[in-house]
Amino acid sequence: MKAKNKTDWAEAKEKLINTVNPVGTENVSLEKLKGRILAEDITAAENVPGFDRSPYDGYVFKAEDSKGAGEAQGVTLKVIENIRAGQSASLKVIKGTAIRLMTGAKIPEGADAVCKYEDTDFDDLTVTLKREYRPGENIVKAGEDIKAGTVLAEKGSIVDTGLTGTMASLGITRAEVFKRPVAGIISTGDEVVDIDASLPVGRVRNSNRYTIASALSDMGIDSVYLGHSGDAVGEMKKMILKGLDECDLIISTGGVSAGDFDIVPDAMEEAGFTLLIHGVRIKPGMACAYGVRDDSLMLALSGNPASSLTNLQCICMPALRKKCGLKDFEHKMIKMRLEYDFKKTGPGTRFIRGQLKIKDGEAIFEASGRQGNVVISSAIGCNAYGIVNGGTGPLKAGDMIYGFITG
Numbered sequence: 355m356k357a358k359n360k361t362d363w364a365e366a367k368e369k370l371i372n373t374v375n376p377v378g379t380e381n382v383s384l385e386k387l388k389g390r391i392l393a394e395d396i397t398a399a400e401n402v403p404g405f406d407r408s409p410y411d412g413y414v415f416k417a418e419d420s421k422g423a424g425e426a427q428g429v430t431l432k433v434i435e436n437i438r439a440g441q442s443a444s445l446k447v448i449k450g451t452a453i454r455l456m457t458g459a460k461i462p463e464g465a466d467a468v469c470k471y472e473d474t475d476f477d478d479l480t481v482t483l484k485r486e487y488r489p490g491e492n493i494v495k496a497g498e499d500i501k502a503g504t505v506l507a508e509k510g511s512i513v514d515t516g517l518t519g520t521m522a523s524l525g526i527t528r529a530e531v532f533k534r535p536v537a538g539i540i541s542t543g544d545e546v547v548d549i550d551a552s553l554p555v556g557r558v559r560n561s562n563r564y565t566i567a568s569a570l571s572d573m574g575i576d577s578v579y580l581g582h583s584g585d586a587v588g589e590m591k592k593m594i595l596k597g598l599d600e601c602d603l604i605i606s607t608g609g610v611s612a613g614d615f616d617i618v619p620d621a622m623e624e625a626g627f628t629l630l631i632h633g634v635r636i637k638p639g640m641a642c643a644y645g646v647r648d649d650s651l652m653l654a655l656s657g658n659p660a661s662s663l664t665n666l667q668c669i670c671m672p673a674l675r676k677k678c679g680l681k682d683f684e685h686k687m688i689k690m691r692l693e694y695d696f697k698k699t700g701p702g703t704r705f706i707r708g709q710l711k712i713k714d715g716e717a718i719f720e721a722s723g724r725q726g727n728v729v730i731s732s733a734i735g736c737n738a739y740g741i742v743n744g745g746t747g748p749l750k751a752g753d754m755i756y757g758f759i760t761g
Contacts, residue, residue: 360633360640363669363703369630370673373646376532377602377677383528384521387513390531391574391679396507401497402523406461409494410470413481415452417467417489428475428482437462452481461493468492500524510681532679537570538580538597539563542590542608542618543657546582561659561730562607569666570605572761574678577605585609590621598625598650603677605666608657611641618654619643627652635702635744639665651677659730660707667760668705668739685758690719690740692753699747710738710759719757736760 361369379393408414415431423429431452435445443453443462453462454476461468467487475482500506500520507517513529521529541560549559560582567577580597583590583606590609597604609618610632619632627645634642638661643654653670655662675683690710698704708721719740722732740757742749749755 360635360702361631363634363636366631366634366644367669367672370644370651370670371676371683373630374651374673374677375649376679377535377649378533379530380533381528382531384518384526387521387529387531388515388518389574390513390529390534392507392509392511392513393530393532393679395505395509396517396521396526396529398500398502398504398506398524400502400524402500402520403494403496403498405496407494408455408457408459408461408468409492410468411456412454412468412470412492413452413474413476414455414461414465414468415447415481415483415487416449416465417487417491419449419452420467420483420485420487423483423486425484428484430480430482433476433479433481435462454481466490466493508681510679512680535575535602535674535677536600537575537577538601538604539566539577540580540590540593540597540604540606541582542585542606544584546608546657548582562655562657562662565659565663565730565733566605566607566655566666569663570674573671573674574680575674580604585617587617587621587624590617591624594621594625594627594652597652598647601650603650603674604652606652606654607662610643610654610656616641619645622652622654634665634669636665636668637700637702637704639668639705640702642669644670660733663730663733664705664707664739671760686761687756687758688717688738689754690717690738690757692740692749692751692755693718693720694751695749696721696740696742697748698742700744702744704742704744706740706742706757707732707736708738708740709735710757719755 420429433454434451435443436454437443437459438456439458442460447453447462447464466489506520541563545557546560547557563579570577580593583593606618609616622645627647629645631644641656642665645652655665672683706721708719711718722736724732738757738759740755
């Protein structure tokens with residue numbers, strides 16, 4: 355196959371987004387929901403709290419009884435009952451009376467104000483108020499935290515700790531979530547050897563398998579290793595077909611440039627994939643091929659470690675987030691100030707691996723060492739990519755650029 359015209363990165367990203375859909379749903383118990391993506395809205399069926407309650411250990415009374423109370427001359431009320439959290443008063447608060455209660459206890463009938471123990475003088479039979487209170491003061495109203503009918507989280511949201519606790523407070527024990535997609539990873543190239551094998555001169559270790567699997571895990575995608583294919587179309591085709599049977603998508607590394615042994619695009623087409631993209635105008639990560647067959651997606655990436663990771667995170671990530679069911683799948687863009695000079699220029703878009711830091715309230719971007727196609731070590735600690743548009747540069751320290759965070 356001849357190399358096709360390379361596509362602009364933004365166009366390639368949109369084509370992938372428009373191609374994918376979530377893989378399905380499953381019902382999961384609350385204990386296992388953390389980090390999963392909702393396939394339904396979570397709506398409160400009741401108020402939280404479900405009744406008016408006290409926020410303090412103290413006394414509850416009629417606010418009108420506190421009229422005229424002050425430090426010099428207090429108002430003394432008769433204590434008619436003591437109640438704990440979880441109990442309900444058996445008596446009604448009437449004029450001139452108060453009930454002693456604990457934090458969380460239900461407000462008794464007839465009462466409309468609460469005071470703290472420490473703001474009063476009291477004994478077993480009476481309590482003396484030292485200031486005036488207004489109706490409703492120090493009372494947590496029913497539904498103050500959550501009102502019945504409130505949508506707490508929308509479909510496509512990630513279940514976090516706060517939502518887990520809120521669902522528990524409402525007695526919601528299960529939820530429908532999107533299934534985690536499974537990606538089949540294929541390594542190609544006669545020069546590639548397993549990481550625990552001896553390394554003859556001219557060969558390279560299969561780091562891509564582990565780098566790609568780790569990046570997919572960060573996105574909420576499980577992965578299986580389908581194996582290593584040599585530089586033969588038939589062998590690669592057989593491995594792709596195996597992936598179609600076992601996985602929701604396939605990701606390969608290597609064999610996508612224009613050389614005699616770059617056989618992956620041909621193998622994709624022989625396996626029934628329609629090529630969407632063959633090459634994008636970016637550095638690093640230009641060599642690639644994306645294809646679809648029915649609901650299956652295949653991302654064939656460069657064999658160069660930094661190139662494959664950059665292409666995956668900068669172009670493919672939004673589509674993969676969408677496939678996971680995430681509502682907000684697009685890159686989280688941010689304007690950042692360069693920490694150091696960046697001298698490289700080029701006709702196409704360049705993605706810079708680096709770290710986003712906050713200094714004096716400002717977003718600062720620090721490029722991570724050398725940025726070559728094979729320099730995977732510059733991805734250590736990388737939490738953001740800076741975007742340098744084609745024809746732009748060189749850039750100076752202090753210049754502003756756009757980029758996005760990888761999470």
